[in-house]
Amino acid sequence: MLTILTAAVLASLAPPPLQGETDTTFAVPAGASLSVNNFGGSIVVHGWTQNRVRVHAEHGSRGSIEASVVGSTVSLRASSRHGAPSVVDFEITVPQDMALTLSGTYTEITVDGARGPISAETVDGSIDVRGGSGIITLHSIQGSVTLADATGRIEVNSVNENVELSNVSGQIKAETTNGDVTLAGIKSASVEATTINGDVLYEGTITDGGTYVFNSHNGDMIVSVPEGANVTLSVATANGDIDPSFPLPLTATAGKHRYTFKLGSGSARMEIESFQGDIKLRRPAEIRERIQHKKDRHNQEN
Amino acid sequence: MNDQWTDRLSEYVDGELAAGERTALEAHLGSCADCRATIEDLRKVVARAKAIDDRAPKADLWPGVAKRIGAGKVFDIRSRRFSFSMPQLIAASIALIVLSGGGAWLALGSRPTQGSAVGFRADPRVRLAMSTGRTDAAIADLQEVFERNKSRLDTSTVRVVRQAFTTIDRAIAEARTALEADPGNAYLNLHLADTMRRKLELLRRVNAIAAAQS
Numbered sequence: 001m002l003t004i005l006t007a008a009v010l011a012s013l014a015p016p017p018l019q020g021e022t023d024t025t026f027a028v029p030a031g032a033s034l035s036v037n038n039f040g041g042s043i044v045v046h047g048w049t050q051n052r053v054r055v056h057a058e059h060g061s062r063g064s065i066e067a068s069v070v071g072s073t074v075s076l077r078a079s080s081r082h083g084a085p086s087v088v089d090f091e092i093t094v095p096q097d098m099a100l101t102l103s104g105t106y107t108e109i110t111v112d113g114a115r116g117p118i119s120a121e122t123v124d125g126s127i128d129v130r131g132g133s134g135i136i137t138l139h140s141i142q143g144s145v146t147l148a149d150a151t152g153r154i155e156v157n158s159v160n161e162n163v164e165l166s167n168v169s170g171q172i173k174a175e176t177t178n179g180d181v182t183l184a185g186i187k188s189a190s191v192e193a194t195t196i197n198g199d200v201l202y203e204g205t206i207t208d209g210g211t212y213v214f215n216s217h218n219g220d221m222i223v224s225v226p227e228g229a230n231v232t233l234s235v236a237t238a239n240g241d242i243d244p245s246f247p248l249p250l251t252a253t254a255g256k257h258r259y260t261f262k263l264g265s266g267s268a269r270m271e272i273e274s275f276q277g278d279i280k281l282r283r284p285a286e287i288r289e290r291i292q293h294k295k296d297r298h299n300q301e302n
Numbered sequence: 303m304n305d306q307w308t309d310r311l312s313e314y315v316d317g318e319l320a321a322g323e324r325t326a327l328e329a330h331l332g333s334c335a336d337c338r339a340t341i342e343d344l345r346k347v348v349a350r351a352k353a354i355d356d357r358a359p360k361a362d363l364w365p366g367v368a369k370r371i372g373a374g375k376v377f378d379i380r381s382r383r384f385s386f387s388m389p390q391l392i393a394a395s396i397a398l399i400v401l402s403g404g405g406a407w408l409a410l411g412s413r414p415t416q417g418s419a420v421g422f423r424a425d426p427r428v429r430l431a432m433s434t435g436r437t438d439a440a441i442a443d444l445q446e447v448f449e450r451n452k453s454r455l456d457t458s459t460v461r462v463v464r465q466a467f468t469t470i471d472r473a474i475a476e477a478r479t480a481l482e483a484d485p486g487n488a489y490l491n492l493h494l495a496d497t498m499r500r501k502l503e504l505l506r507r508v509n510a511i512a513a514a515q516s
Contacts, residue, residue, distance in 0.1 A: 105515070106456070123459055123511060141511070142462050159504065160462045177466040177504065196500060197469045217473040217497060234342070236489040238480050254339025257489045275477065275493055 020061045025054040028074065033099035033116075035075040036092065039085035040106035047096035047113030047131060059088040073101075099134075108143070117152070126161070144179070162198070180219070184291050189268075195219060199277070203287040206231050212270040220277040223270070224287040230264035233281075236273040244281040307337055315344045339488055434478070437498050444505035451512035463508050470501045 028051060036043050057065050059078060063086030066077040078088035087106075094100070096115040108125040111118060117134035120127050126143035129136070132150040139145075144161035147154065150168050157163065157175040162182065165174060169187035174194075181193045186204025192213045193200045199219040206212065206229040214221050220240070225231065232251075235242055236258040252260040272279050282290075307327055313319050314327055331338050452460050477494040484490060 124456065139507075141459060141508070159466045177500070178469050194496075194500075196466075196473050196497065215496065217476070217493075218469075236493075238490065238493075252335050252338060254335050254342075255487050255489065256484065257487060258339055273489065273493065275473070275480075 020059060020063070022055060022057040022059065022065050025052050027052050028095065028098070029072070030095075030097075031072055032095075033073045033101065034092070034094055035073050035101040036077075036090060036103070037075070038078045038088050038090060038104040038107050040104065041078070041087040041089045042108040042110070042125075043090045043102050043104060044092070045100060045102065045111045045114065046091075046093045047098075047115060048093050049096060051095050053095070053098075054093040056091045057088055059086050062086055063088055096131075118150075145176075163195075182291070184288075200274075201287065201291070203284055203291065206268050206270065208265070208267040210268040212268065214270075214272045216274045216277055218276045219274060220280060221272050221274050222280045222282060222287065222290065223272055224284040225263065225281050226284055228264065229268070230266060231262075231268040231270050232266035233261040233263065234269070234271045235259050235261065235279050236271075237277065237279055238275045240274055240276060240278040242279045242281075245283060245286060246281070248281065307334075308340070311337060311340050311344060315341060434494065434498070437502075441498065441501055441505065444502065444509060447509050448505055448512070451509060454512045454515040455508075463504070466504060467501065470497060470504070473497045474501070 030051065034045075034053065036045075053074065055065070055076060057076075057078075059065065062081050064079055064081060065088070066075075066079045068075045068077075076090070076092075078086060078090075080086040094114070096113060098114070099117045100111065100114060100119065102109050102111070102118075102120045104122045104125065106124045107122045109120045109122055109127045109129075111120070111129040112131065114129070114131040115133055118129060118132040118136045118138070120129065120137070121139045122143060123140070124142040125140060127138045127140050127145045129138060129146070129150065130148045132147070132152065134152045136147065136150055136152050136154045136156075138147060138156045139158075140161070141159045142161065143158065144163070145156050145158045146164045146166075147156055147168060148166045150165075150170075152170045154165070154168060154170055155173045156165065157173075158179060159176065160178045161176065162179040163174045163176045164180075164182045165172065165184070165186065166182075167185040168183070171190040172183070172186065172188050173192045174181050174183060175192075176195045176198060178197045179195060180198040180201070181195050182201045183191065183193055184201070184203045186202065188204060189207040189210035191202065191204070191211075193202060194213070194215040196216070197218045198216060199222065200214045200216050201222045202212070202214060203224040206226060208230050212231075214223060225233075225246075227246075233248075238257055242259065248261045249263070250259060251262045254260070272281075307314075307330055310319065310323070310327065314324065319327060327337075331341070448463075455463075474494065474497050477490060477497055481487065481490045481494060
């Protein structure tokens, strides 16, 4: 299988059909994975129901695409014939369940319609993923990171931009330094969302026995607590206010900054901490309104 | 907060108090919110410690870090234990920072001795300075690596990373200021530790990216 796969991939990628452009399609066996490394440009991946990979790449006359097969992984790499790395725009269509490892330096990464594990990492560029399951890790330094319609063990982070997850389930860890973390439509028993300078917004389930940790240094925490939730809320703020929109039974205080509230059986554990910001506890409908308002405003601005 | 039970809470969490002491402490907990909160924080630290991956330390950094934190002995991970009293929370939390990068978990492999516990009974401000001083040194080591390798990164990336460092440094400074006024506060201690951990993690991540750029 490996020999056939190798031959198929290598034969199909060289020579490129057009100068400055590669456009080819090859079959892959079930379970094959794809790795793409692109120094600069973009990587756009679509999922389809065929067991074939289509690679379309625009790379200029000096650029080329190197292909290799290691184990069951097809690797594509942008390269340059004359020293300086070339800028390549990849558009790749893959079997929906194919595992993806996508990386770059000055690279925008977009995935749509995937159903398998996804790893995406870039230094300067945004990451926008719709779909995916299993282990999903998305890391950018300078770009925003968004993930929608995914399930699995999810780790998402940026450094200088916002992080946004919607309609996501599984074990979730989302983090940035300068930016907001927005989690909407979440179904999870394990969520951790942190930022240093930004707000954290959570709208999702609170599952009995679950663990939820939300932390910011300089931002507001806006967290939905569904009616009937069984949760022990440990809330701490050094300089902010605690602002619930519903009655909250105080169970204990500790020191000057930490308060504990127990709702229902208190089965789930939720820690909400912001050094400078306010902690706003809301019902889900209130949060959804806020998210919709934010989307509307964003659409108007663009 | 500092009462007769403050330095025994770790033993309670570990289930190592004699039956009579345990009963007395539990009676005390009924009326002492500070001790209850401290126990909660101790359990949190232990849980976090247990959840951390045991990644191998970077060979080029670990000797310096180990020297600074005084970790001279290698312990078997299977036997590692986590046991802290309230005054050791700062140290434990910050040790976890280094621990999360691999290596310094070794420092937590043995229980604090009575001697070390006595040492932590000093002025809380002194303890804070000692504990964060070690972490500052670990951060400084990684910052040196960043300064050496930053030329491998694009200038705009370096600028963004510096912005992030500035944000975190400001947060650390604010947490420190708050702690100076209230050195025994468990939330502030953990918040400072978490924020310093974030800086270490960012430095590690950026250094790894720089190292990968050839």
